[in-house]
Amino acid sequence: MAEFIKVFFQAFPFLMSGLKFTMELAIISIIFGLGIGMLISTLRVYGGRISYTFSTAYVEIIRGTPLLVQLFIFYFSFPQIGIHLSPIVASIISFSLNSGAYQAEYIRGAIQSVEGGQMKAALSVGMTKWQSIRLVIMPQALRKVIPSWTNEFVYLVKYTSLAYLVGVPELTAQGEFVASRNFEFMNVFSGVAVVYLFVILAITWFFSSLEKKVKIPGV
């Protein structure tokens, strides 16, 4: 245990510089993913036949293939068609597209759980379809989606570790860097695990208090 604490404090500055990249990746991707998710879920629920087919295909393909393969396609395959992405940009694009598909599913579930009558009521007081979605349905759906959205954020923080495999110096990469110099693999990776654990506990706590704060009583 004493050994672990010693190694952990030596590695701490490196891990913190890695954590900065991890959080950057996760926060940027979850926000882009939220945009994609809101768009795709709206298309799936309210869109016509063509937009329904495309958005459903997008969700199924992304959810049916591993994130690591998606990342490899953006980072290793795109140069072949003349698109060169830096490791961090390739990671953000693939994480955002991936998270967008999952968030679309959560938001779709939430949209469908908002009473159907509300849409009719909104239309009957003269709102356009777009206004009804934006002002009536979405505000409720987004509140309902917070618990699964928290889960999604936790998943994303964990999966940003894959960015290490294309060379982003995030938390896992920094752990690997430290461990390959001092050969304290168990202690360093346990330290990395502890950092992830704390971050995830903090996220869970933050969003469950947010959920209470934005709750509409009775809805």
Add this chain to the structure above:
Amino acid sequence: MMGFFLNSMEVILRGAGVTVKLTVASLLLGAIIAIFVALAQVYGKWWINLIATTYERILRSIPILIIMFMVFFGLPTFGIRFDPFLAAIISLGLRSSAYQSQIYRGALLAVSEGQIMAARSVGMTGIQTFLHISFPQAARFSVAPLTNEFTIVLKDTSIAYAIGVTELLREGTYIVSTTYDPLLIYSMCAAVYFIMTFGTNKFVSLLEKGFAIPGYEVRGVERG
């Protein structure tokens, strides 16, 4: 061109075989541990429950890549060595046990209290109640979330690439490094993964319909 495609497909399918073995072995290992964790959480005393819950929370909060690194690079510190394939199964299995325990726990708790009381009042023992009342219903409740878990584990076997298991993605990478055609090869890998996950999902939902008890269907959106 066609020859290249077929040769690559052969290598990729060989990798897919390893992927399937990894998936099945990890899920089974996960299931065995998960059953004990779930039973401990539902029926255990408070301190057994606490240990099981801590185990589950910790494994659910650590990235699978870190778990693999701890098992593959970390455990040799204590003289415990596994080859990459076994290390991947242990890591994926442990992580899956944490998720599967939540599936079984939820399924056991979904069986209504009244049925248990009714079973006990007609003279069934605790074990009989479990075997004849709780288990058959809980098993059905578990099918849909288990399909999700299967998909998660199948997709995450690709991360075993990082510790050197020659599964689908690594076989693909070998072809890329000799032929330099990453767009075609990685798309083929993606297609094979897609066929496996999508096919299984469709198959299981048919199976589920076959075994359904009318009025007891469950389907939820989970990350999978």
